[in-house]
Every structure is written in C-alpha cells, then in structure tokens.
Amino acid sequence: MIVLALVVVLTVLASAVATSGRRAVEEAQVEIERFEGDLDMRSTQETLLFMLSTHRRNIAGLAALPSPAATAAMLDDDADGASALPTGNDIRLDGTSYRGLGNAAFALQDDAGLLSPNWASPALLEAFYSKLGVPPEQWSGLEAKRLDYQDPDSLHRLDGAEAEHYEKAGRPPPPNRAVATPLEFRRILQWDDALASLDDDRLLGILSAHRGGTINLNSAPASVLALIPGMDEASAQRLVSYRVHSPIVSVWQVRELFPIPPFMEDNVTLFPNRAGNLILWDRRRGVKRLVHWSLTPYAIGGPPWQIDYEVILARENQSDDALGEAPSTPLFTPPDPAGKRLEPDAGE
Known part of the structure; x- marks a missing residue:
C-alpha cells in the first residue's frame, strides 16, 4: 500500500514538473518572440528614417529606390518637375500598411495630410x-x-x-x-x-x-x-x-x-511635409507604437532627422491580410541563412 502511494505521489510530482516545464518553455518562447518583434520594429524604424532622409519624396509618397529622373533633377534646377513625379515604386504616405523587416509592419502618414488646428483655415x-x-x-x-x-x-x-x-x-x-x-x-x-x-x-x-x-x-x-x-x-x-x-x-x-x-x-x-507619423507593430501580437519624426536636413552637427515624441496605442483585432508587400528595395531584402542581405537581380 505504501509503495502504491509513493508511485501515485511520484506520478503527480512528475506531471506537475512536466506542466511547469512546458509553461516555462512557452513563457520563454513568448519573451523571445517579443524581443524579436521589438528588434524587427526598431530595425524597420531606422531603415525608414534613413530612407526618408536620403530618398526623394514626391506626390505619390517616398521613393523606395532613387529614380534616374529624380536623381538628375537633384543636380539641376528641375525645370520640368521630374523630382516631384512618382517613380512607380513609392511607399505611400497616407497610412497605407506595409510589411516591414521580419515580423514588423508599418504605415507612414504625412503631417500635411492631417489637420493642424493652429494653422488651418x-x-x-x-x-x-x-x-x-x-x-x-x-x-x-x-x-x-x-x-x-x-x-x-x-x-x-x-x-x-x-x-x-x-x-x-x-x-x-x-x-x-x-x-x-x-x-x-x-x-x-x-x-x-x-x-x-x-x-x-x-x-x-x-x-x-x-x-x-x-x-x-x-x-x-x-x-x-x-x-x-x-x-x-x-x-x-x-x-x-x-x-x-x-x-x-x-x-x-x-x-x-x-x-x-x-x-x-x-x-x-499635393506634396508631403517634412514631418509625419510612423506607426509600427508586430504582426503576431502586442500594441502599436506611433513615432513622430521630423526631417532636419539643415541641422548643423546634428542628425538628418529627429524623433519628436512616441505614443503607445492599443491595437484592435485587426487582420494583417491586407498588408502591402515590403518595399522593393535592397534595404528591405530579407537576409539569407548566412545572415547576409540578398542582393536583387541585376535586372530589377
């Protein structure tokens, strides 16, 4: 009888240890995914801020790749307005959602598309x-x-x-x-x-x-x-x-x-402002993070952009099925298994 009781106790203990172990593994996996998600969002944010400060913004949005016409326009007086024309590969600045790096998603909203009570008519x-x-x-x-x-x-x-x-x-x-x-x-x-x-x-x-x-x-x-x-x-x-x-x-x-x-x-x-909102989120879980950026190309000795404020927003049960594909640029090309970024084909 004592032996049977010991077997029952050991079985219960083993089951409890197994359950506790599974829970610990699951919690650790959640923490790993949360860290990876934060890293993906931070990488997406820095990539987009770099693009905003180095790529042309036009009537269609942010050029994912510099176009020959826009690049040439930067070198002369742009009498034909080539720098304002779409490149055909533009990231929209109207809150359209896109896939970012890893599991991150993002949307850019130009400040000129919003109402400024202090200046509006x-x-x-x-x-x-x-x-x-x-x-x-x-x-x-x-x-x-x-x-x-x-x-x-x-x-x-x-x-x-x-x-x-x-x-x-x-x-x-x-x-x-x-x-x-x-x-x-x-x-x-x-x-x-x-x-x-x-x-x-x-x-x-x-x-x-x-x-x-x-x-x-x-x-x-x-x-x-x-x-x-x-x-x-x-x-x-x-x-x-x-x-x-x-x-x-x-x-x-x-x-x-x-x-x-x-x-x-x-x-x-018809043209974007030098400031706007960048909204980021992990497609798997968590809240949204709004980062307000301003481009500062004339800042002496400072960075070409600044973060004015950040806001954490609740994320409703929104489906990510309508997300646009990641921008077609080497900056958003996923890394290969060796950790190096895959270069696009020469014809792209």
Whole structure:
C-alpha cells in the first residue's frame, strides 16, 4: 500500500514538473518572440528614417529606390518637375500598411495630410467642430481657449481661459507655448469635452501639431478630406480610392472630378511635409507604437532627422491580410541563412 502511494505521489510530482516545464518553455518562447518583434520594429524604424532622409519624396509618397529622373533633377534646377513625379515604386504616405523587416509592419502618414488646428483655415476648423458635434455658438470659445492656452501672456480672451480658470477646474495651468503633440489638445479647457468622442488612435489620425495650414490631397485620410467644404464622406472615400491608382498631379484635376470649391485652392497641396507619423507593430501580437519624426536636413552637427515624441496605442483585432508587400528595395531584402542581405537581380 505504501509503495502504491509513493508511485501515485511520484506520478503527480512528475506531471506537475512536466506542466511547469512546458509553461516555462512557452513563457520563454513568448519573451523571445517579443524581443524579436521589438528588434524587427526598431530595425524597420531606422531603415525608414534613413530612407526618408536620403530618398526623394514626391506626390505619390517616398521613393523606395532613387529614380534616374529624380536623381538628375537633384543636380539641376528641375525645370520640368521630374523630382516631384512618382517613380512607380513609392511607399505611400497616407497610412497605407506595409510589411516591414521580419515580423514588423508599418504605415507612414504625412503631417500635411492631417489637420493642424493652429494653422488651418476657419472653413476647415468649423467643419471639424461641426463633425465633433460642437454647436456653432461654442466655436468661438474653442478658438479663444486654444489661443489662450498657447500664447505667452496671462490675459484671457472673451470666452477664453487662463491659469485661474484651470486652477478653478482643478487642472494644471496652460504652458503658454505651442502644443507639442496633438494629444495635448485634450488638456485645453472645453477641447477635452469636444474631443471626448475620439480615442487617441483616431485623434492622431486626424490632427497634427505641425506648422502648416494646407491639406495634402495625396495623403490625407478620408476623415480629413471630408472636412473640405463641398466634400462629404462619400466623395472623400472616392478620392482616396481614385489616388490609389494614380496620384493627383494638379488641383485643377481634382476640381474637375470632386466638389472642391475654388476658394479652397490655397488651402490644399499635393506634396508631403517634412514631418509625419510612423506607426509600427508586430504582426503576431502586442500594441502599436506611433513615432513622430521630423526631417532636419539643415541641422548643423546634428542628425538628418529627429524623433519628436512616441505614443503607445492599443491595437484592435485587426487582420494583417491586407498588408502591402515590403518595399522593393535592397534595404528591405530579407537576409539569407548566412545572415547576409540578398542582393536583387541585376535586372530589377
């Protein structure tokens, strides 16, 4: 009987050890995959930042490979505008998702495709307020509080708010400087209520803090295009679908096909900004990481780019089936088993 009891105890112990061992192996494998995913995202990020600072950006996006026409245009006055034309192998700057290095995926969003409240025209801002459901009689208050939050003095405008108003509301005082990130608009009195319907992911996909009031028709998402007077959600989505096959080459071309009024011509552009969002994620698990970059080609003694801020975003149950292929460039060519990058064929 004692022997039988010992056998049962040993069997239970062996089963427990085996279960614990499997769990430890599984946890270790998860940690290994998480490390590999972080490494893939970091490698993808540095590769794209290098490309952004060394390759041409044109109306279609970021050239994955320098084109002969664009390279030649860099050496002369580019009288024919060759450097602005698509190369046929461009990474879109409109939030399109691509496969990156390893298990990483990424999307690039040009800042000029987003709405910058500090610089946007009144027509675009009013359309944005209306979209948020803010009554027209409150629009002037939003404007006054946005300006008071950022100006260097302590004098408040009509319907504005300065330090005493924030103290009364139990909020930190305004910094009296320009907002550093789009998420900082939530710190402004009345703006927090107006933006409550937007989660961080959607807010960062609409707003920007960059200095520029024009909207890039080649990179703006449908949610931003729909803010242009004359456009609605259906027209905006149609424009997004249209430019997938061919980038927009002139504002006149857009006006012929879409209901954009003439007075908005000065508020739209076809070219990308020198700043934008890079969104990265591991295709297997985890959250998304938004990195805001700015190109600094004229910085003396500094790098050709800088990271302004990073934001961690929740990743919904999104399928990666629609991911575009990795950019066709040696920089994204996967390594061979020996660890060396495979060179493309001479004819590619």
